[in-house]
Each structure stands twice: as structure tokens, then as C-alpha cells.
Amino acid sequence: MKALLYTPSLPRFFAARALGKRFPKGLLPLRLVEVPLPERQGFVKVKVRLSGVCGSDLALLYGKSPPSISPFFSFPAVLGHEILGEVEGSLVAVNPLLSCTDRGLPPCPRCQQGEEGLCQNVAEGPLAPGMLGYNRDLPGGWGEWVLVRPERLYPIPEGVPEERAVLAEPLAVVVRGLKKLKPWPDEILVLGMGTLGLSALKALRALGFSGKAYAVAKYPRQAERALVFGADRVYGSAKEALLERAKCYRYLLFEGYRGGYEAVIEASGSGAGFRQALTLAQEGGRVLLLGAPGVDWADLSPFWFKEVGLVGSYTYTHEEFAQAVGLLPELKGLEGLIGGIFPLEAWPKALSAKGKALFRPNVS
Numbered sequence: 001m002k003a004l005l006y007t008p009s010l011p012r013f014f015a016a017r018a019l020g021k022r023f024p025k026g027l028l029p030l031r032l033v034e035v036p037l038p039e040r041q042g043f044v045k046v047k048v049r050l051s052g053v054c055g056s057d058l059a060l061l062y063g064k065s066p067p068s069i070s071p072f073f074s075f076p077a078v079l080g081h082e083i084l085g086e087v088e089g090s091l092v093a094v095n096p097l098l099s100c101t102d103r104g105l106p107p108c109p110r111c112q113q114g115e116e117g118l119c120q121n122v123a124e125g126p127l128a129p130g131m132l133g134y135n136r137d138l139p140g141g142w143g144e145w146v147l148v149r150p151e152r153l154y155p156i157p158e159g160v161p162e163e164r165a166v167l168a169e170p171l172a173v174v175v176r177g178l179k180k181l182k183p184w185p186d187e188i189l190v191l192g193m194g195t196l197g198l199s200a201l202k203a204l205r206a207l208g209f210s211g212k213a214y215a216v217a218k219y220p221r222q223a224e225r226a227l228v229f230g231a232d233r234v235y236g237s238a239k240e241a242l243l244e245r246a247k248c249y250r251y252l253l254f255e256g257y258r259g260g261y262e263a264v265i266e267a268s269g270s271g272a273g274f275r276q277a278l279t280l281a282q283e284g285g286r287v288l289l290l291g292a293p294g295v296d297w298a299d300l301s302p303f304w305f306k307e308v309g310l311v312g313s314y315t316y317t318h319e320e321f322a323q324a325v326g327l328l329p330e331l332k333g334l335e336g337l338i339g340g341i342f343p344l345e346a347w348p349k350a351l352s353a354k355g356k357a358l359f360r361p362n363v364s
């Protein structure tokens with residue numbers, strides 16, 4: 001079958017890391033190739049309808065992935081962990097986790113608690129390390145077919161458009177994050193209005209959050225959408241949001257703030273966003289990390305000087321994934337976040353698309 005295969009190369013890794021988005025797309029370590037689709041006992045063949053490009057895929061391609069997580073991936077791999085599949089004509093969301101049960105291992109302590117996303121055996125057993133989309137043995141969604149255990153397939157509710165249904169996986173990360181942020185305070189600020197931030201806003205409202213929701217959006221188009229998705233107010237920058245709610249104090253050359261927001265959702269996925277979130281959180285407030293900043297510098301004093309709490313969300317339990325799929329019918333308009341649908345051949349275009357890019361590996 002046709003698939004986009006990522007093969008790491010150290011020289012390209014360092015060049016991409018140094019040049020960032022200026023690195024020529026054609027030289028990224030991604031190739032459209034024929035790969036075999038291995039038979040695997042207990043796994044079923046699922047035809048890929050759509051597969052998303054995630055920020056962590058881009059981080060991997062551009063050499064920005066945190067080095068400490070690399071042993072939990074295996075390459076060369078067909079990327080793509082946001083997967084909408086088709087089985088016997090019906091749409092299914094694919095949960096890409098490959099934890100103890102998928103690996104034919106007895107459940108580790110975390111899997112026993114149902115916390116498969118925190119599985120301790122993701123680099124153990126007969127399967128190579130990593131989940132679908134980062135696994136050498138099983139192809140991800142940037143190819144025509146995937147192999148999945150039936151338990152990891154979730155039927156898409158009637159009437160949900162494909163472009164919304166393919167967002168089930170990032171939505172599950174959001175659903176988990178919002179759950180971890182409970183009890184919800186009366187006001188929440190969402191920093192970054194990309195796919196994760198806008199999904200968080202929309203999901204907050206769908207899950208019944210009736211307090212004040214504030215958003216920080218970089219672009220006018222994102223700001224407009226934030227208002228439609230339930231924000232009470234949108235700021236053009238983190239600084240603007242900060243000055244609205246916090247008082248600045250100065251001593252010699254230094255400045256610090258008092259006040260801010262009870263809860264801040266960091267959805268920009270950048271180191272700068274993380275630093276801003278820590279400043280924006282008020283004394284005793286909480287920060288939810290939805291994005292994926294890697295190695296970066298931050299002033300950690302807010303954790304003790306303001307006693308800010310930090311929670312993160314990276315994956316999900318079976319229940320959280322199911323909840324995200326169940327929420328899809330209510331999230332009308334979420335498909336507006338899609339920036340384009342591309343055949344595999346057009347991958348350089350997909351990787352530079354504005355908004356969320358999707359691959360449609362099977363054209364027929």
C-alpha cells in the first residue's frame with residue numbers, strides 16, 4: 001500500500017532543527033513509498049478515510065521533539081495518529097494507543113487502573129515502541145490502511161461530518177485535560193486558538209461550563225471563531241489579557257504581577273506560551289498543559305511564589321476517548337478548523353497548510 005514513511009536522519013534532524021520552518025520541505029525525512037501491510041493476529045484491517053497532521057508530527061519532522069521521549073517511538077514509521085477509518089462502510093475513530101493488551105502483555109499497574117495512556121510497557125513486548133503513528137511495526141494513518149484491535153475502534157455517531165469526526169483523537173486529549181482541571185473555577189482563560197485551544201473552548205461549553213471563558217488569539221480569524229465557540233472575550237495577546245486582570249509591580253529593573261486568572265489552559269504548544277501561562281495564572285491558580293512544549297526555559301517561581309498548580313494531558317483512557325466521540329454531534333462547526341484535505345502525494349503542501357491539514361490516503 002501507499003504510505004508516507006518517516007525515516008530519521010541525524011544530519012537532516014539537526015539541519016531542520018536549526019532552520020525550523022525555513023528548512024526546505026522536499027528535504028524533510030518523509031517519503032511516499034510502497035509499504036507492506038503485515039497480517040497481525042487480533043488486529044483488523046481498517047481503511048483510512050482521513051488522517052490529521054498534529055503539532056507533534058510537525059515537531060518530530062522539524063527536529064523539535066523532546067529527546068527524552070524518543071525511546072518511546074520507533075522508526076522508520078508511517079506517521080499519523082489522528083485517524084478516521086472505515087470498516088464495512090461505517091466510519092470509526094481509531095484510538096492509536098498500543099499499551100499492554102495490544103502488546104500481548106499482562107497489564108502493568110497503570111493499565112490495571114484503566115490508565116492505558118500512562119502504560120509503563122509502551123517500549124516492551126513483541127511490538128516496537130510507540131503508539132500507532134510512531135510505530136515501526138504498525139503503520140499510522142498517513143497510509144491507505146491501518147491495523148487496529150477491534151476494541152480500539154469507536155463508531156462515529158450518525159450525522160457527524162468526516163472532517164469533524166477525524167478530530168476525535170485531539171478532542172480526547174482535550175476532554176481528559178478538562179477533566180483533570182476539575183473542579184472548574186468560575187473563569188478560565190485559554191491561551192492559543194489553534195486546533196487544541198478552539199476545541200478546548202468548544203468542549204468546555206459542550207460539557208456544561210457556564211462560567212466566563214476568555215481566549216488569547218493571535219489572528220483575527222481565530223478570534224472570530226473563539227467568540228462563536230463560546231468565548232466571552234478575546235484578547236489579541238497574552239500581555240493584553242494579563243494587564244486586564246493583573247497589577248504590575250516594579251523594583252529596579254524588574255517587574256512582577258499580582259492577580260490574573262484562576263485557570264489557564266496552555267494550548268499554543270510553545271515554550272513562550274508556557275511561560276505566559278505561568279504569569280497569567282493567579283495566586284493559587286492552575287495551568288493545564290494541552291500543547292507540547294519540549295525543552296525550554298521557564299521561570300519556575302510561580303509554582304512556589306504563587307503556588308500555581310500544573311496538570312498535563314497527553315493521551316486518554318478508553319472512557320475519555322469514548323466520551324470525546326460521543327461529544328462530536330454537539331460540536332457543530334469544529335470542522336471549520338480544517339485547513340485543507342490533501343492526497344498523500346501533496347504532503348509538502350499539507351505540511352505548510354494554514355489550519356489543520358488532513359490526508360485522504362484513499363482517493364477512490
Ligand SMILES: [Zn+2]
Pocket residue numbers: 054055056081170
Ligand atoms: Zn497528536
Ligand SMILES: [Zn+2]
Pocket residue numbers: 099100101107108109110111112116118119120121
Ligand atoms: Zn500497561
